[in-house]
Amino acid sequence: xKRITIYDVAKEADVSLATVSRVIxxxxxxxxxxxxxxxxxxxxxxxxxxxxxQGLALQKTTTxxxxxxxxxxxxxxxxxxxxIDVAKIYKYNLMLHTTTEGITEMxxxxxxxxxxRVDGVVIFNDKLNKEELNQLTKYQVPIVVIGNKMSDExxxxxxxxxxxxxxxxxxxxxxxxxxxxxxxxxxKNPAMIKQLRDGLSRAYKxxxxxxxxxxxxxxxxxxxxxxxxEYVKDGVPYDVVITYRDSQxxxxxxxxxxxxxxxxxxxxxxxxxxxxYNSMARPQISGFKIPxxxxxxxxxxxxxxxxxxxxxxxxxxxxxxxxxxxxxxxx
Amino acid sequence: xKRITIYDVAKEADVSLATVSRVIxxxxxxxxxxxxxxxxxxxxxxxxxxxxxQGLALQKTTTxxxxxxxxxxxxxxxxxxxxIDVAKIYKYNLMLHTTTEGITEMxxxxxxxxxxRVDGVVIFNDKLNKEELNQLTKYQVPIVVIGNKMSDExxxxxxxxxxxxxxxxxxxxxxxxxxxxxxxxxxKNPAMIKQLRDGLSRAYKxxxxxxxxxxxxxxxxxxxxxxxxEYVKDGVPYDVVITYRDSQxxxxxxxxxxxxxxxxxxxxxxxxxxxxYNSMARPQISGFKIPxxxxxxxxxxxxxxxxxxxxxxxxxxxxxxxxxxxxxxxx
Numbered sequence: 001x002k003r004i005t006i007y008d009v010a011k012e013a014d015v016s017l018a019t020v021s022r023v024i025x026x027x028x029x030x031x032x033x034x035x036x037x038x039x040x041x042x043x044x045x046x047x048x049x050x051x052x053x054q055g056l057a058l059q060k061t062t063t064x065x066x067x068x069x070x071x072x073x074x075x076x077x078x079x080x081x082x083x084i085d086v087a088k089i090y091k092y093n094l095m096l097h098t099t100t101e102g103i104t105e106m107x108x109x110x111x112x113x114x115x116x117r118v119d120g121v122v123i124f125n126d127k128l129n130k131e132e133l134n135q136l137t138k139y140q141v142p143i144v145v146i147g148n149k150m151s152d153e154x155x156x157x158x159x160x161x162x163x164x165x166x167x168x169x170x171x172x173x174x175x176x177x178x179x180x181x182x183x184x185x186x187x188k189n190p191a192m193i194k195q196l197r198d199g200l201s202r203a204y205k206x207x208x209x210x211x212x213x214x215x216x217x218x219x220x221x222x223x224x225x226x227x228x229x230e231y232v233k234d235g236v237p238y239d240v241v242i243t244y245r246d247s248q249x250x251x252x253x254x255x256x257x258x259x260x261x262x263x264x265x266x267x268x269x270x271x272x273x274x275x276x277y278n279s280m281a282r283p284q285i286s287g288f289k290i291p292x293x294x295x296x297x298x299x300x301x302x303x304x305x306x307x308x309x310x311x312x313x314x315x316x317x318x319x320x321x322x323x324x325x326x327x328x329x330x331x
Numbered sequence: 332x333k334r335i336t337i338y339d340v341a342k343e344a345d346v347s348l349a350t351v352s353r354v355i356x357x358x359x360x361x362x363x364x365x366x367x368x369x370x371x372x373x374x375x376x377x378x379x380x381x382x383x384x385q386g387l388a389l390q391k392t393t394t395x396x397x398x399x400x401x402x403x404x405x406x407x408x409x410x411x412x413x414x415i416d417v418a419k420i421y422k423y424n425l426m427l428h429t430t431t432e433g434i435t436e437m438x439x440x441x442x443x444x445x446x447x448r449v450d451g452v453v454i455f456n457d458k459l460n461k462e463e464l465n466q467l468t469k470y471q472v473p474i475v476v477i478g479n480k481m482s483d484e485x486x487x488x489x490x491x492x493x494x495x496x497x498x499x500x501x502x503x504x505x506x507x508x509x510x511x512x513x514x515x516x517x518x519k520n521p522a523m524i525k526q527l528r529d530g531l532s533r534a535y536k537x538x539x540x541x542x543x544x545x546x547x548x549x550x551x552x553x554x555x556x557x558x559x560x561e562y563v564k565d566g567v568p569y570d571v572v573i574t575y576r577d578s579q580x581x582x583x584x585x586x587x588x589x590x591x592x593x594x595x596x597x598x599x600x601x602x603x604x605x606x607x608y609n610s611m612a613r614p615q616i617s618g619f620k621i622p623x624x625x626x627x628x629x630x631x632x633x634x635x636x637x638x639x640x641x642x643x644x645x646x647x648x649x650x651x652x653x654x655x656x657x658x659x660x661x662x
Contacts, residue, residue: 066427070412077408081401084429096397096427098415250611257613277608280581282588 004047013041063093064303065113068124070098079124079146082296090304092119099125110139120303122146127191142306144299149317156306156316158299160290162192162272163199165322166242169270170203178239178268182213184224184252186244193244196272213238225251232259240268240330246275249285253329269329283328291320335378344372394424395634396444399455401429410455410477413627421635423450430456441470451634453477458522473637475630480648487637487647489630491621493523493603494530496653497573500601501534509570509599513544515555515583517575524575527603544569556582563590571599571661577606580616584660600660614659622651 010020015034022030023038030038041047064087068076087094095118097109113121120142127147137143137152145157170181183200186193197214204211221227224247232255243249249271256263263269263283271278274287298318305313341351346365353361354369361369372378395418399407418425426449428440444452451473458478468474468483476488501512514531517524528545535542552558555578563586574580580602587594594600594614602609605618629649636644 063426070408077401080427081429084427094427095394096411096415096425098412247607247611250608254611254613276578277581277611280578280585280608280612282585 004045006047008045009038009041009047012045013038062091063095063118064300065095065097065118065121066124067097067099067109067113067121076124078292079296079299082293082298083122083300084296086297086300086304090300092300092304120144120307122299122303142303144303144306146295146299149319151316154306156302156313156318158295158302158318158320160295160320160322163195163202165199165288166196166272167199167203169242169324170200171206173240174203174207174209179207179209180213180238180240181211182215182236182238182241184228184241184243184248185214185216186248187217189244196242196244223251224248225255228252228255229258232256232261235259236261236267238267240270242270242272244272246271246273246277246285246287249278249287249329250281253281253283253285263329264331268331274325278327281329286327286330287325289323289325291322294320335376337378339376340369340372340378343376344369393422394426394449395631396426396428396449396452397455398428398430398440398444398452407455409623410627410630413624413629414453414631415627417628417631417635421631423631423635451475451638453630453634473634475634475637477626477630480650482647485637487633487644487649489626489633489649489651491626491651491653494526494533496530496619497527497603498530498534500573500655501531502537504571505534505538505540510538510540511544511569511571512542513546513567513569513572515559515572515574515579516545516547517579518548520575527573527575554582555579556586559583559586560589563587563592566590567592567598569598571601573601573603575603577602577604577608577616577618580609580618580660581612584612584614584616594660595662599662605656609658612660617658617661618656620654620656622653625651 006017006020006024010017013020013034015038019030019034020038023035023042066080066083068080084094095113097113099109110121118141122144124146125148134152137154140154143155145155145159147159148157149159149161150157166183173179173181181200183193183196197211200213201211215231217224217227228251232252236256241252243252249269252269253263256267256269261267269285271285271287274289278285278287298320302313302316302318306316337348337351337355341348344351344365346369350361350365351369354366354373397411397414399411415425426444428444430440441452449472453475455477456479465483468485471485474486476486476490478490479488480490480492481488497514504510504512512531514524514527528542531544532542546562548555548558559582563583567587572583574583580600583600584594587598587600592598600616602616602618605620609616609618629651633644633647633649637647
């Protein structure tokens with residue numbers, strides 16, 4: 001599987017390597033007959049110019065590193081689709097990296113990425129805090145974070161304010177007399193659950209109450225379903241149960257039904273992160289449509305701006321909105 | 332955002348660019364005191380050696396291109412996880428590309444990929460046929476296809492034989508007296524549906540019958556659910572209904588229940604591509620566990636072999652097996 005190299009082209013055209021390189025990179029200093037000779041050699045041999053070498057010659061690579069948590073979720077998939085569509089428009093390549101752990105492993109990954117001289121980095125991570133952000137800025141490479149609101153000279157972000165989302169929803173519930181709200185713990189997304197608890201606490205405080213509806217899943221239970229099966233046996237002392245993911249909403253629905261209760265008559269159910277599966281459940285589960293595709297697309301667009309305008313991007317913290325989709329699990 | 336370059340290091344250490352390059356690439360010809368001087372300059376300035384330039388110097392990049400259909404599905408996510416885990420072990424970078432259309436767009440993508448001189452390519456595509464494979468082999472770069480069985484000098488594949496899967500299942504059903512099987516069309520996966528129809532036809536033929544249970548979704552219906560809502564109204568004249576994806580299985584379940592029938596007593600239901608959502612449905616839906624993570628991991632392992640052993644990989648067509656997971660939708 002010997003590959004045709006630039007050396008073969010130079011030999012075939014009987015010119016120097018530098019000349020072949022200049023032709024490939026569109027330099028003006030090559031004579032027309034030489035250029036034709038080189039082009040003919042390239043075509044004859046089927047040589048593919050090496051984009052990496054071209055990038056070096058032009059002092060520019062065209063690669064963006066994308067760091068996402070393990071790519072298992074429907075949600076991440078749509079974010080990647082959004083990123084890629086915009087990356088294609090601007091002719092950037094995407095180098096994919098995934099993380100299973102927290103910031104420690106991420107620092108190693110970023111270290112490697114910086115070494116490969118990418119133009120910029122997009123990180124999908126809603127767990128980064130201010131201190132960890134400071135670690136990122138030292139790299140002097142534009143970084144866009146999808147998840148949390150944060151920015152700095154070289155860092156921008158695109159996010160949905162989940163704390164405000166659930167705050168607004170809770171204020172509305174309380175105004176309608178539904179004062180007993182529950183939030184189910186999600187072990188896989190502690191940072192997100194913290195945001196949601198903050199929003200709920202704020203809404204309760206403004207109404208002169210304290211939020212006490214956080215339902216922890218004890219460590220000994222392997223799944224939310226197994227815990228909830230026990231928990232709902234003697235009734236659910238809440239007006240509305242809120243879950244983060246669809247699978248938890250389905251666990252609530254299945255266990256409540258199996259205990260002989262009715263949704264939404266005995267208890268209402270809301271899922272924060274909406275998915276197509278919420279519509280397939282019976283009753284259909286109400287949820288918040290998060291613009292996941294847009295999160296990716298806007299993040300990549302922001303990065304292209306940071307790459308070209310450098311210090312002149314007016315807003316590097318972009319908040320995207322959400323839409324509440326009421327279905328049959330709420331009244 | 333000025334970045335430290337190799338030129339800054341050369342200036343700081345008061346040596347030539349070539350010397351800095353030799354130190355970075357571990358060349359033996361540099362004197363020890365010069366090497367120390369360069370290393371000190373690198374550390375003082377915080378210079379990150381450019382992996383691209385290193386790759387050129389060593390005549391080797393360490394990048395694999397991964398081409399997947401739009402990354403929306405849970406299934407694709409697990410394949411990517413498998414690929415990445417093995418790629419990490421062998422220290423390959425993954426360049427991500429997605430396709431929305433068929434082979435035409437794919438050829439453009441491959442053309443670009445080859446130009447960037449990757450070491451190899453992994454394509455997740457179960458629609459490639461023999462003719463399209465021939466187009467791939469001309470690139471002289473090792474390619475592993477996830478999806479269909481195929482191989483050639485530079486091409487290998489990792490796949491699940493869906494035709495045999497459904498053949499085995501149908502043979503078993505027929506032996507048990509369940510002779511009326513239905514397969515629901517899936518507009519998004521025509522190549523897969525063709526494989527399944529072939530397997531069913533083969534099983535029927537061997538039993539002296541002809542398979543006539545293919546249910547097409549007429550173009551005027553926006554979704555399987557809307558069509559099935561009409562279709563099942565007067566009963567379902569089949570013993571077992573087979574769907575490819577979980578969302579179609581749920582459409583069958585919802586419409587059958589809404590028409591007042593019972594699963595599995597009035598009709599059984601099987602989903603080929605199992606997912607966690609099948610366990611959340613009530614009754615839980617039986618399905619085939621496909622080793623999606625393994626498809627990715629084995630594909631990357633095969634590619635690493637093809638990259639190092641070149642023409643000496645004994646088996647370039649690797650079939651992975653599946654496990655039938657009976658739940659409550661079958662008897």
